[in-house]
Amino acid sequence: MRITLVILCLLATLMGCQSNILNTEEDTPMTLDNLAEHYVKLALAVGEHHPYYIDAYYGPSEWRTGEKRPLNDLKTDISTLLAQLEQVQSSEAQLQRKAFLQVQTKSMLTFIQVINNEKVSFDDESLRLYDAVSPNITEAELDKALNELDIMLPGTGTVSERMNDFIEQFVIPKDKLDSVFKAAVVESRKRTKQYIELEEQESFTIEYVQDKVWSGYNWYQGNSYSLIQVNTDFPIYIARAIDLASHEGYPGHHVFNSLMEKHLVNGKGWIEYSVYPLFSPMSLLAEGSANYGVDVVFPHAERIQFEKDVLFPLAGLDASKVELYYQVQAVKQQLSYADNMVAKRYLDGEIDAQKAIELLVKYTLVTKKKAQQRLGFINANRAYVINYNLGQDIVKDYIEKQTKTGTQAEIWALFSELLANPKTASMMQ
Numbered sequence: 001m002r003i004t005l006v007i008l009c010l011l012a013t014l015m016g017c018q019s020n021i022l023n024t025e026e027d028t029p030m031t032l033d034n035l036a037e038h039y040v041k042l043a044l045a046v047g048e049h050h051p052y053y054i055d056a057y058y059g060p061s062e063w064r065t066g067e068k069r070p071l072n073d074l075k076t077d078i079s080t081l082l083a084q085l086e087q088v089q090s091s092e093a094q095l096q097r098k099a100f101l102q103v104q105t106k107s108m109l110t111f112i113q114v115i116n117n118e119k120v121s122f123d124d125e126s127l128r129l130y131d132a133v134s135p136n137i138t139e140a141e142l143d144k145a146l147n148e149l150d151i152m153l154p155g156t157g158t159v160s161e162r163m164n165d166f167i168e169q170f171v172i173p174k175d176k177l178d179s180v181f182k183a184a185v186v187e188s189r190k191r192t193k194q195y196i197e198l199e200e201q202e203s204f205t206i207e208y209v210q211d212k213v214w215s216g217y218n219w220y221q222g223n224s225y226s227l228i229q230v231n232t233d234f235p236i237y238i239a240r241a242i243d244l245a246s247h248e249g250y251p252g253h254h255v256f257n258s259l260m261e262k263h264l265v266n267g268k269g270w271i272e273y274s275v276y277p278l279f280s281p282m283s284l285l286a287e288g289s290a291n292y293g294v295d296v297v298f299p300h301a302e303r304i305q306f307e308k309d310v311l312f313p314l315a316g317l318d319a320s321k322v323e324l325y326y327q328v329q330a331v332k333q334q335l336s337y338a339d340n341m342v343a344k345r346y347l348d349g350e351i352d353a354q355k356a357i358e359l360l361v362k363y364t365l366v367t368k369k370k371a372q373q374r375l376g377f378i379n380a381n382r383a384y385v386i387n388y389n390l391g392q393d394i395v396k397d398y399i400e401k402q403t404k405t406g407t408q409a410e411i412w413a414l415f416s417e418l419l420a421n422p423k424t425a426s427m428m429q
């Protein structure tokens with residue numbers, strides 16, 4: 001092939017034609033594998049412009065060149081890749097692979113606009129980066145849950161103040177945090193491994209950190225290994241033990257990344273999955289499945305029992321209050337879309353930072369200091385906030401509409417199938 005091209009090119013050059021036929025990229029047959037490699041290199045190149053864009057990468061290290069290429073050049077290359085993806089032939093078995101790659105690639109163009117500070121509305125950004133738009137929630141709708149909590153919570157003051165007073169009795173003492181968190185991890189892992197086969201060497205390290213805009217983070221390193229960081233800036237309530245252990249670990253981010261590596265990167269040689277760009281459609285599934293996974297690994301009644309028998313005593317908390325605590329948590333959960341409402345209004349310029357903090361205090365029932373941290377998260381991650389709640393609902397609906405018997409085994413089978421064969425939001429709807 002190459003020799004023929006060289007001869008053709010010599011002829012072409014002699015005839016005064018363009019010589020780009022010698023371009024090695026032109027010489028490479030256009031396959032999905034080759035385009036996937038381009039995608040990885042382009043994602044890494046975009047990542048040179050933002051410290052958190054590349055959430056995980058464990059492909060060939062030489063592809064990460066460290067070169068900061070001009071954004072306009074990257075835009076051109078991404079558009080070329082999109083055109084090639086449109087044209088490339090793919091087998092029936094690889095149609096979903098191609099579609100996912102197209103959506104991921106397209107999102108890079110939007111992310112370049114975001115880092116260029118170009119005006120993109122909240123809904124537009126979430127559609128183009130995460131393939132989904134959050135429903136418009138009004139304060140009146142949120143007031144219903146607020147009224148319910150008004151009746152449930154003792155004391156005087158606003159619902160937010162009373163909530164913060166109420167949950168004070170459920171803080172894990174700092175000296176017990178590690179043992180409580182580890183107990184939650186051990187149980188989540190044990191339960192997950194009953195249904196999902198993980199690599200033998202899978203493991204992670206837990207670190208306690210400060211001064212972050214998030215409360216927990218999983219940094220996937222490849223080879224089924226994660227570094228999980230837990231932020232201790234704010235009091236950590238007992239519900240967070242299972243939430244964090246399951247969301248960051250089992251069957252959340254650690255398992256999701258491990259399964260993609262095992263099935264897709266190692267199993268099928270789909271190299272595009274060795275890179276995880278944070279601000280991309282992948283994140284809706286990542287956060288959505290990590291949140292939904294908490295209920296999969298700990299169905300409500302089992303969670304209550306485990307909290308009562310193990311976690312509350314380990315944290316030195318009053319186990320007779322487990323039910324009450326989780327009843328309040330369940331109503332509070334109905335307010336989760338408040339985050340999207342505030343982020344949208346704030347980022348679209350309808351309200352200022354002060355009003356955003358005020359609304360976060362009122363509707364997400366946090367202290368002013370915690371609301372300031374949350375606004376820091378919104379400033380840093382923008383429309384990413386929709387991935388947690390909308391992502392959770394999309395994953396939940398997707399799994400539930402496929403269940404026939406509703407048994408735990410069936411739910412786990414559908415859930416692990418989704419983690420091993422990722423879908424974007426629109427593919428799940």
Ligand SMILES: [Zn+2]
Pocket residue numbers: 247253286287290
């Ligand atoms: Zn997460």
